[in-house]
Each structure stands twice: as structure tokens, then as C-alpha cells.
Amino acid sequence: MTIQTLTSNPQAQPDASAHAGLPDLGVLTQLANELFSSLPGGGTPQPTGVPAAAPAPLPHEAPLQATPPAGVADGLDLGSPQAYSAAIPQVYPGAATVAPTGGGAPAPAAPYYFAGEEAGYPAASGSEAAPVRESRIDAQPYALPGGDALGDILQSIVSEPRATSAAPSSRSSGGHFYFLDDAGRAPGIEKAPERSGQPQAAATGGLDVQAVRRDFPILAERVNGKPLVWFDNAATTQKPRVVIDRVSYFYEHENSNIHRAAHELAARATDAYEGARNSATRLLGARSSSEIIFVRGATEGINLIANTFGRKYIGAGDEIIVSNLEHHANIVPWQLLAKEVGAKLRVIPVDDSGQILLEEYAKLLNPRTRLVSVTQVSNALGTVTPVQEIIALAHAAGARVLIDGAQSVSHMRVNVQALDADFFVFSGHKVFGPTGIGVVYGKKDLLDTLPPWQGGGNMIADVTFEHTQFQPAPARFEAGTGNIADAVGLGAALDYVERIGLENIYRYEHDLLVYATRGLTSIPGLRLIGTAAHKASVLSFVLDGYRTEEVGAALNREGIAVRSGHHCAQPILRRFGVEATVRPSLAFYNTVGEVDLLVDTVRRLAHAKGGGRRG
Known part of the structure; x- marks a missing residue:
């Protein structure tokens, strides 16, 4: 396929200066063609109207380094x-x-x-x-x-499950190479003894899982007389003691409204709140804390953008692109906006593994595209999407991009500057923080063009009965008294994750996901939904002869908490011909022993139905 060079059209761009600093459009077009020429059947196209040039380097996923390591020559391409x-x-x-x-x-x-x-x-x-x-x-x-x-x-x-090791082939679509030993284990992961019903520690990548578990009080809880096994992390994560203690300390020693008083507690509360904003700035690699807005969660964050950016820049005949993988929170706000202003919602399809079809996405982009809003990690399938490529192609078409990071920030390093995302949202409770708090990142120059969403205190500079002057971002978007204590708790959670090390978390969870995938797919009658080569910590499945809620209830009797249902992602499940799945989802405090218990319980269910059947 060939990506046509898109002519600049003021009517097709939200802001005349929206893409200042972006590479030349021809370079991005060349980049896109290089990308698609590498896809199966892609050929070697030459972009229309663009002279031949040296191939542009293909973008890679975050984490990316912005400068060479010490001792490495400037300009060295570390991507090869x-x-x-x-x-x-x-x-x-x-x-x-x-x-x-x-x-x-x-x-x-x-x-x-x-x-x-x-x-x-x-x-x-x-x-x-x-x-x-x-x-x-x-x-x-x-x-x-x-x-x-x-x-x-x-x-x-x-x-077909196999027990022998697998060496890498000469092709790579990506994801992560792993090697299995003769017992079918990933390196550094030891299977718990069959005789033991207790979870057993595993530690890889410099992460001591038993030390981590001691930080989470709820993991000592018992359910139905059994130790709690928390495999519902995609719905919400558990909270470390440092977060619980930080929220408690706030109410005991700092509780006050912020920004508006001269007394000591107001100063303490304001410092704690803005300190949490700084923690979010560091986590996302944002340019400054003025690009970080506190909201109730990712859902409110997406609605904020729909009601500010959307109302200002999207009108009749314009188009919004989402993917088939999206959570309802990244579908419904755009449907409501499109219906109100007369815009059109378009959907990127996925392949049979659950990965976005980039070539089909490129076909959807056109001069009427105003916004692309996609998830970085699917909450229903665990698919990690190629967001950097998605962003580059959207910017080449003059569109802005929102990334839903609700399922990504707890599993991998994110750098919004390296991604060049226009907006990024996440929820605190999915990254070991409190509920009712989340973050919107937006590029400062873009946020400054947007109108407020809600009116009230804190977001004003001056008010008369004739006119109101608004504060700049982020205060403009934080009307009224916010969730101060839980913002402070979120800051503690983000600092905790940084101390553990997102790279350590990522490696450990990846090995655990490989181990769990092999165990579950060895069960007769079990169908894994979502088999993309690049995944994060989610295993959705259905089991022959059982409704998903029956499997969930059976696991609960063993103390195992999983989600069963549609996961607020009905379109993607229907793409695979199901209405619901059982969804275990992993975090860095889960162990191999817990995975063994999950697999053994599901296997017993399969055998109770006559061994299941492959279908």
C-alpha cells in the first residue's frame, strides 16, 4: 500500500501551531511506507509526491532513551x-x-x-x-x-502444549523472546512443589516477590479459609502499606484545603498535593508538572478531553478513530460527542491474535480525522498496542492522539515525550494507589488552548458578574476541592513503584505471564482469548462446558479472585465470538505457586466435564 501525502488544511487541524516541532510531513509519510512495506504482503511502495530519501528510522516502543548512554557515541542507533x-x-x-x-x-x-x-x-x-x-x-x-x-x-x-525448549526463529514480530527449559519453565521461575498447597516465592529480574508481598497487608487475608490469591489486578490493584499509611498520615497531620489559606496545615496539604503532581510528572516523563491534571480516574479523564478538546475542535463531518480493543470508557464519551456535534466514529480492526491492524488503521486516516484515541494495553486481552506508530501516523494526518494508559502504567515504563502523545490518562487504583483519583497528561501548549470543563473555585483568576478570567492549566481543569488525600496517596504509590523499578516489574511479570500462559493452554477444552505476540499480564479464557461465572465461583472457593464477565469491553469480546471470559490478571506480587493453584483448579474443572474437548 502507499500512504498518500496529506496536504495541510487549516480546517483539518485543531490548531494552527498544533504540530510545531514535528518532523517534516514527507519524512513521516516515508516512515509510514517503510513500516507497511515490512508487513506481510506490503511490497516496497514509494510515497506519492515524496522524493526518494534514506529510510527513516522506525519508531520503537517506550521505554526509549533520549540521549546515548555514557561512553556511547552521539548518534549511535541502538535500535539495531x-x-x-x-x-x-x-x-x-x-x-x-x-x-x-x-x-x-x-x-x-x-x-x-x-x-x-x-x-x-x-x-x-x-x-x-x-x-x-x-x-x-x-x-x-x-x-x-x-x-x-x-x-x-x-x-x-x-x-499444542510442549515441554521441550524453544529456540528463537529467524523472524521476529516482536514481543519478547523467551526460552523454556526441558520442564517448560521460563528462566528464573521455579515451579512450586506439587505436594505444597501454599504459594511459593519466585524472584527474577532483581525483584524479591516475598519481600514485595510483605508490603501489601491484604495479601495475608483469607477467603473461604484459604489464602487470598488476587488475580483481579486489571480491575483494581491492592495497596502497599506505604500508601495506606500516607493517606492516614495526611488526615492525622495535614488535612486542609489547598492553595487558598496562609496557615500551616494549608501549606502542608498544598505541598503534599503538588508533590504528588511532581511524582506523576516523573512517572510519565512529562515536560513539567503544569501538564498533569488530577481527575477521578481514566474515565473522567477521557470525558474531560471529550468535553474540552472535543467540543472545541471536533464538529459536523469530522471523524474520531478508536480501536476494536477499547474499554467502554474510551468508546461511550466519543459516541456521545459524535452524536451531539454530527461527527463520525471509526474503528480500527484487529487480527485473530487481538493485535491492531496498522495497515487498516492507516486507511482510516484522512483530512477529516481530528482525534485518535486508543488503549496502550487492552484490559480484556492484554494486547500491547503499537502506540508510537499509531501516534506518528495520526500526526502525519494532522490529528491529535489520546492514549488510555489505565492498564499500562503499572506494567511498563511510559515516557509521553518519547511517544509524542498529545494526551495520556490513567487511574490511580490500577497502579497500587487509592480509588477515585487519576491523571490526565496533556501537552502544555495544547491545554492552554482548551476551555474549562467545569466552573467553580480554584480554577479562576478573577470573577465579576460580567466576566471570568480562568487560571492556566492545570488549575483551569481542577474546579472545586479535589480529592486531596487520595492524590497524596497516589503520589506515594507512584514513588513506591519507582523504587521497586518498572523495569524489574516488567521483567518479572513477563516471565510469570509466560509461565501462566503455558499452564492454562495445556488444559483440554480451554480457549485463550487474545494471543498477540506482545502482551501484558492478562489471560482471558473460556472453558468448555462452563459459564464464566461458574469458573469464577469455583476459583473463589479456593480463595482465587478473578474477573468473569465482559470487562466493560463487549465489542472486542464479540470480535472473538464470546460474550464473557474468565480473566486472571497478574501483578508483581503474584507468585508461581499462585499460578499453579489457578491452573490446577481449572484443570480439575475441565476433567470434571470428561476432560474437555478442543474446539
Whole structure:
């Protein structure tokens, strides 16, 4: 396919200066064509009206480094295995970090982990794969040039479980390479003894899971006389003691309204609230704290953008693009807006694995596209979407982009500047913080063009009966007394996650997801819904002979909490021909022993129906 160069049209762009600083449109068009030429059947197109030029580097997923690691030459392309392997001795061991451009939390100096001879590691022999450092890769995702070890292995275990190890193939669609030993385990993950009904610790990637678990008081709870196994993390995460204590301390020592008084408690409360804003700024790699707005959660954040950006820049005949993967919270607000102003909602389809079809997405973009709003991680399937490519293509078409990060920020490093996202939203309760608090990130120059959504105190600079002058962002969007205590608790949660290390969390959860996927897909009659090569911590399935609520109830009798139902994502489940699934979802405090208990319980259910059937 060929991406046509889109002519600049003031009517098709929300703001005349909206894309100041973006690469030349021709470069982005070239980038898009390079991307699609690498897709199966893509060919080698030449963009219409764009002269031949050196191929633009393809964007990769966050985390990305903004500057080279110490000792690495400026301009070195670390996105290729050959170039990156030369830099590995300079940045590992020691895990040097670099700060993102414009501030924010440091990102790893080494975003990719290569295992193979080209990276200086010994070759695997026989059925063993024995890289010296890491047995994972996070490079060349989404069917870009490379190979597809995880896709091949995942496909094989979905169709027929196997116990032998799998070496990577020469193709890579991305995701993460992993190697299984002869017992079918991911490296660093030990199966709990069969005789033990108690969860057993596992630790990989520098994360001590038992030490982590001691930070979460509720994990000592018992349900039906059994230890609680919390596999409902995609719905809400549990809270560490530091968050519980921080909220309690606020009410005991700091409780006051903020910004408007000269007394000591007001100063303490204001400092704590704005400190939490700074924590969110660092977590997202935002340019400044003035780009961070506190809301009740991701749902309110999306509605805020729909009622500010949407009402100002989207009108009759305009188009809004979402994907088939979206949570209802990223569908319904746009439906309401489209109905009110006469706009059209268009949907990006997904393939049979549950991954976005980028080529079909590119066909939807046109001069009437005003906004693209997509999830970074599907709450129903766990699919990690290629948001950087999505953003680049949307910007080339003159559209703005909102990323729903409700399911991503607790699992992976996010840098909104590296992504070049216009908006990003997440909920505090899904990243180990309190309920009723969340964050909207927006580019400062864009936020300053938007009208307020609600009126009242705190968001005004001056009021007369004839006129009101509003505060700049973020205060303009925080009318009234906010959820101060829970914002402070969210700040404590984000600081806690940063201390654990998102890279450590990511690696541990990935290995646990691989282990759980292999266990569940070995059960006769179980169908995994969502098998994209690149996933995060969600396993949705249906089991022959059972309604999803029956499976959920059986697991609850063992103390295992999972979600069963439509997960507020009915369109994507219907894409796969089901109305509901059972959805275990993992966090970094879950253990291999808990996974074993889940798998054994589901297997007993399958055997009770005569062993199930493959369908």
C-alpha cells in the first residue's frame, strides 16, 4: 500500500501551531511506507509526491532513551542488534540510567535485551538456551523487520502444549523472546512443589516477590479459609502499606484545603498535593508538572478531553478513530460527542491474535480525522498496542492522539515525550494507589488552548458578574476541592513503584505471564482469548462446558479472585465470538505457586466435564 501525502488544511487541524516541532510531513509519510512495506504482503511502495530519501528510522516502543548512554557515541542507533551489542559492555552490568529529554524519571540506558551470538552471548546448543545475562528481547515489535520467536512459541503452545525448549526463529514480530527449559519453565521461575498447597516465592529480574508481598497487608487475608490469591489486578490493584499509611498520615497531620489559606496545615496539604503532581510528572516523563491534571480516574479523564478538546475542535463531518480493543470508557464519551456535534466514529480492526491492524488503521486516516484515541494495553486481552506508530501516523494526518494508559502504567515504563502523545490518562487504583483519583497528561501548549470543563473555585483568576478570567492549566481543569488525600496517596504509590523499578516489574511479570500462559493452554477444552505476540499480564479464557461465572465461583472457593464477565469491553469480546471470559490478571506480587493453584483448579474443572474437548 502507499500512504498518500496529506496536504495541510487549516480546517483539518485543531490548531494552527498544533504540530510545531514535528518532523517534516514527507519524512513521516516515508516512515509510514517503510513500516507497511515490512508487513506481510506490503511490497516496497514509494510515497506519492515524496522524493526518494534514506529510510527513516522506525519508531520503537517506550521505554526509549533520549540521549546515548555514557561512553556511547552521539548518534549511535541502538535500535539495531549489531549496533546495540557494541554498546552493551558500556552500560551493562551496572544498569546505567539516562534522564528523558525535558526531565522526568530516568529511563534505562539499555532499552533492548539481546540474547544471541550477535550480542556476544554463547549460542544455544541442543534443547538448551543459555544466554549469559538475559533471555528476553524488546526490539522490532509488531511485524517490523526481524523475527518472531514469541509469536511462534505462543502459537505453538496455544495449538499444542510442549515441554521441550524453544529456540528463537529467524523472524521476529516482536514481543519478547523467551526460552523454556526441558520442564517448560521460563528462566528464573521455579515451579512450586506439587505436594505444597501454599504459594511459593519466585524472584527474577532483581525483584524479591516475598519481600514485595510483605508490603501489601491484604495479601495475608483469607477467603473461604484459604489464602487470598488476587488475580483481579486489571480491575483494581491492592495497596502497599506505604500508601495506606500516607493517606492516614495526611488526615492525622495535614488535612486542609489547598492553595487558598496562609496557615500551616494549608501549606502542608498544598505541598503534599503538588508533590504528588511532581511524582506523576516523573512517572510519565512529562515536560513539567503544569501538564498533569488530577481527575477521578481514566474515565473522567477521557470525558474531560471529550468535553474540552472535543467540543472545541471536533464538529459536523469530522471523524474520531478508536480501536476494536477499547474499554467502554474510551468508546461511550466519543459516541456521545459524535452524536451531539454530527461527527463520525471509526474503528480500527484487529487480527485473530487481538493485535491492531496498522495497515487498516492507516486507511482510516484522512483530512477529516481530528482525534485518535486508543488503549496502550487492552484490559480484556492484554494486547500491547503499537502506540508510537499509531501516534506518528495520526500526526502525519494532522490529528491529535489520546492514549488510555489505565492498564499500562503499572506494567511498563511510559515516557509521553518519547511517544509524542498529545494526551495520556490513567487511574490511580490500577497502579497500587487509592480509588477515585487519576491523571490526565496533556501537552502544555495544547491545554492552554482548551476551555474549562467545569466552573467553580480554584480554577479562576478573577470573577465579576460580567466576566471570568480562568487560571492556566492545570488549575483551569481542577474546579472545586479535589480529592486531596487520595492524590497524596497516589503520589506515594507512584514513588513506591519507582523504587521497586518498572523495569524489574516488567521483567518479572513477563516471565510469570509466560509461565501462566503455558499452564492454562495445556488444559483440554480451554480457549485463550487474545494471543498477540506482545502482551501484558492478562489471560482471558473460556472453558468448555462452563459459564464464566461458574469458573469464577469455583476459583473463589479456593480463595482465587478473578474477573468473569465482559470487562466493560463487549465489542472486542464479540470480535472473538464470546460474550464473557474468565480473566486472571497478574501483578508483581503474584507468585508461581499462585499460578499453579489457578491452573490446577481449572484443570480439575475441565476433567470434571470428561476432560474437555478442543474446539
